[in-house]
Amino acid sequence: MTRRVIVTGGGGVIGRAICARLAQSGYEPVAADLEGAIPEGRDGFAYPFVTMDVTSTPSVRKAVASAVVDGEALAGVVNCAGILRDSFVGELDESKLDLMFQxxxxxxxxxxxxxxxxxxxxxxxxxxxxxxxxxxRFVGASVYGATKAGIAAYTRYLASELAPRGIRVNNVAPGVIRAPMSPSMARVSGGEEVSANYAMLKRIGEPEEVAEVVEFFISPRSSFVTAQTLLVDGGVVAW
Known part of the structure; x- marks a missing residue:
């Protein structure tokens, strides 16, 4: 049985943690990301890497063809590629809107x-x-939040469409995770200290904590779970 899993956004902090966790469980992760997403020398990155720009269909198809070995099937796909750009009312930037959607x-x-x-x-x-x-509560993240809410709906519909093949589709929704904050993220969240206070657990999350949940959903241990969204947010949304 194939064990290969494509992880888009595999060069990012969460993507790298996902690749590492999948590898620990015997999967063969292939990181797909923009050229230059992995630092020169790979910074200890031990997994195959393919260049992929998810805004380009030809780039996606080329990367997938490179990631698949001799036509072998994939065990799964992790769609981790994503970007945040702030979008405060009164500061609308059409290019930001389009890029977040794309x-x-x-x-x-x-x-x-x-x-x-x-x-x-x-x-x-x-x-x-x-x-x-x-x-x-993250003022200025309205359009980003809308795209992420759309992912939950997309997950449900896709799960229904692929269910006849037994393919499960689930959505992992992280809270604020420990990683270098982009200016946009810092602007809408207020920074790590403020973000930690939103959570019941009074801390931000670790990339590995997201990766654990992703590995569960990829694995047969979640064989009767599909069309679900699981928040990995330390209890932010619950109160």
Missing amino acids: VNIAGMARVVEATADLIQDGGSIVNIGSLTGHFG
């Missing part, structure tokens, strides 16, 4: 379109959403 929603659809026929029956797709799709 990466966060359309990009995910392009990857699924290119890989669905290659995923083995009984395989798994895991989409990475965000708590911002489920609450509204």
